[in-house]
Amino acid sequence: MDSILDIGRHSQVVRVADRSLMVEVGSGTLLAADSQDPLQKKKKIVILGTGWGGISFLKTLDCKLFDVQIVSPRNYFVFTPLLPSVTVGTVEARSVTEPIRRIIRKKDAEFHEAECIKIDPENKQVICKDVSELDFERKPEFALDYDYLVIAVGATSNTFGTKGVDEYCHFLKDVEDAEKIREQVVDIFETASLPHLSPEVRRNLLSFVVVGGGPTGVEFSAELHDLVHEDLLCLYPHLKDNVTITLVQSGDHILNTFDKRISQFAEKKFQRDGVHVKIGCRVLEVTNKHIRFKSKDTGQLVDVPYGMIVWSTGIRTRPVITDFMKQIRQENRRVLATDEWLRVKNCEGVYALGDCASVEQRKIVEDIADLFKLADKDNDGYLSAAEFVSTMEGVRVRYPQIDLYMNHNHMKGVIGLLDEAMNAGDQGTTKLDLEHFSAAISKVDSLMKCMPATAQVAAQQGTYLARSFNHFAQGKPAEGPLHIREQGHHRFHPFCYKHLGSFAPLGGETAAAELPGDWVSIGRSTMWLWYSVYASEQVSWRTRALVMFDWTKRFIFGRDSSRM
Template sequence: MRFASFFDVAFRAFRDPSALSKLVVIIAGASSGGLVAYADAKLDRDLASSQESTKKKVLILGTGWAGTSFIRNLDSSLYDVQVISPRNYFAFTPLLPSVTCGTVEARSIVEPIRNITRKKRGEIKFWEAECFKIDPANKRVHCRYTTAANSGRMDEFLVNYDCLVVAVGARSNTFNIPGVEENCHFLKEVEDAQKIRRSVMDCFERASLPNLDEAERKKNLHFVVVGGGPTGVEFAAELHDFVAEDLSKLYPSLYGLVKIEVIEAGEHILTTFDKRIGKFAEEKFQRDGIDLKTGFRVINVSDKEITMRSKTTGEFSEPYGMVVWSTGIGTRPLIADFMKQIGQGNRRVLATDEWLRVCGCDGIYAVGDCASISQRKIMEDIAEIFRIADIDNSGTLTVKEIQDVLEDICLRYPQVELYLKSKRMSSILELLKDSKGDAKKEAIEVDIEEFRKALTDVDSQVKTLPATAQVAAQQGTYLARCFNKMKDAEEHPEGPLRIREGGRHQFRPFRYKHLGQFAPLGGEQAAAQLPGDWISIGHSSQWLWYSVYASKQVSWRTRFLVISDWTRRFIFGRDSSCI
């Protein structure tokens, strides 16, 4: 061994007292080159292990859109990353309606989470288990793994964390309506889509039995979809195409008895889209023979009948063969219990700030459908904003002083831009001039009362983000980038407005960028609402939908499988087997 190597080991040993004893062994065995070489290598491993243990532990709960997006964009070499989820895969949920009717196979839209983690720098530990309790006081979570092969025996364990990212999503909202949980199908998971597919085929097989009368056959072939949102509408359209294009050939005597019904509590379907899209969808459903009931509320679902009520017809019941419930999202028990612990028990989802930090917690972040950003209102900070902007302490703001804080105000309070857009104003200066009644005056000065008066209605534009895959994915990506920029364990995204008090924000608040949305309506037609209020409806939009959804797959494997499924469907039709 060269003297340079020896003194290098000695230097590292004195820097690390725990390695001093190893240096003694090295000196004692200096006459043996093999022993010294072994000790040197062992010391290198110990020092590397010591450095590894100082990494901050980041625990991610969930492998949905938000959790997977966070994992894919996180620099895992900076942290000790652990992932816990009851499913060991990511599912491309926008294609679940296609899975229900065999247009796309279930395995084509799932990517094993270990395929994703093994491509990352640094080791990422994954455990397929369910988190049933979060303990923020001790910074740990309680988990359990249910062994199905061992009579449902549950193995429980604890996992500690420094930072916790909650991305467990949400469950279907039943609104506590009797019978929904027991008698309806939901469409949130891959397993749900597979159950619906088997149930559709079971309805047709039962209806084809020789001992049934026509009334019984009609009952079995009555498919009810509760909810006129994107998922419910897309499933109804997929089911109609499946029946018209494929099952009509296999069950020609039953085709005329099939009834597809969509029940919506509101006056129109697809209310999150432009009104033109909703109107087109309603007209198309009418042409296709899909029965659309708007203004009806379901009040009970038994194993044989569904009961609903409307203002015009009152309460009535009708038999059904299958019911699919798609009426929004509800809170998971884990999140409900956690919210009670941290004083948010009166909310539907976790409240976070604009940096996705759970309000009232240290080191806990929440992304996706289980959380909602509690947007800070500008009127709550109006006095502080005025104080920071008033540099000369004159009690009034000049044009220059206002211009100095414009960027930070719009960054911290996105509702300002929305309000100016609604008023067709390009700047907050126009708003202040308008409030003074002299829009032509260039030199403007306002006191705090005039400043407050001009911004009074701005907070009316505070919007809650929709619970969509697009929002969840963007939140996961944003949070991962924040983590990648953190220099040490104590650094966090800046919360308060820091104008004149330390510079700009270290991390900009999360801002959702809407990239558009699609609504497949069946018959190779779709509706697209893209940024800039651009609306496209028809066959060309369907091909755009194909290209966008194929490009958004998380791997080339799933991209190839989905495209091959679409090609197979065009050539051979949909698979009607019950597996």
């Protein structure tokens, strides 16, 4: 290194011996800078995954500044929130997908349709395997070098090791899953219409079971109910009394991450519609004939015969990530841990976002705890209510994302914990006992780790990371308020999730929404809001037009029940 040039309070441009400019970022990491230097070699970025995280990163990244390569086994992006609609033909599969090659058409980036099978952080390489089924002589594996690796491979469905799930259940993670479900529903109705079936076999065949009362399971049940009652029963009126839909949920309520009013409304609506909701029931096994579950309250075992089961109970890390976590001493964690700047812990130059990663807010939480301790001027272990409030204000100024989290369900819990700590101290004088506060803050820590695995989080993380890369590469200091730690090295604002609200379509042109600021909206007008938000969120004008066309077609002609 021959010289150091200060470009502002927060970053340094460093001229190294080969005359390229680098920007010092974080704890001594160097990123390529100054695209005007003709001798400078571009830094290689490899992006794994073309889902919400990978695509939002790619769309925001200035690809001229880097040598960008994208690896994914599927050469398209899927708008996952509309997958339940694909299962029943409300929208077509190709309307919710956008080819990657269209997205990178005007970008300086290369795409490889392959699966990453190994990450080698020592040699800064990823080993990929071609996924084509074409039968010709070739070596299926190849390696790609990287300077920076962005991991956005998402996650797979979690079966919790339940016997028979992999063999007999459908999952709902990708377009192929949705198409398989659509085909089987129609197959079941045609088969159940054959004349030689006994009434019992017919009833069993028309028994649909959905496992998982989260947003996906609930939305799928609602879509299935609409398909059956709005379209199929008009075409198969003889099957009217044979169809059942059962929704099995292990928790005490369906949609339990939503506001209580929404989950209560959903349960009542399903009851009116005739969808059997079994709450507090854990599935023990699935055989080729029935699904067995146990009621947590009564301990009773129930066997339900089925024609189709859709399993939607959460997510699990992919094998390539589990292997990588072992290499970087993170094997005890559920998902890849990153810091607030999305850097994978114990691994230089690797970033992770979306469902495969979890942001640890430990530093922020420790810092908040320190602020509260500092506020205890007389050092008696107690804060007065006024001191508590003024410290909380300080925390909010320093960490604006706290306020945003507070709108989210998890953070409602945080407020509750802080309230508890206040009361635990001295109820008469509403003083805060710091010991209880420390216990509360450690619970806050684990709550803050639970950023939801949603498209919203993945997309915001992708945009944040790409903007940071663009700034580093252009040699600009980061935009916006900067987070400066006295002893730490982070000069850039950490990732800050902004919760924009969540929807739960409940069938019959009714939806519920939880909007920022604790607003809850339920009804037909919310469904129209859902239509407009999801139309505007499409990744291209092409998919936007296709989705709107499919909705219109469905309104006029109903859903198509042909089996292709």
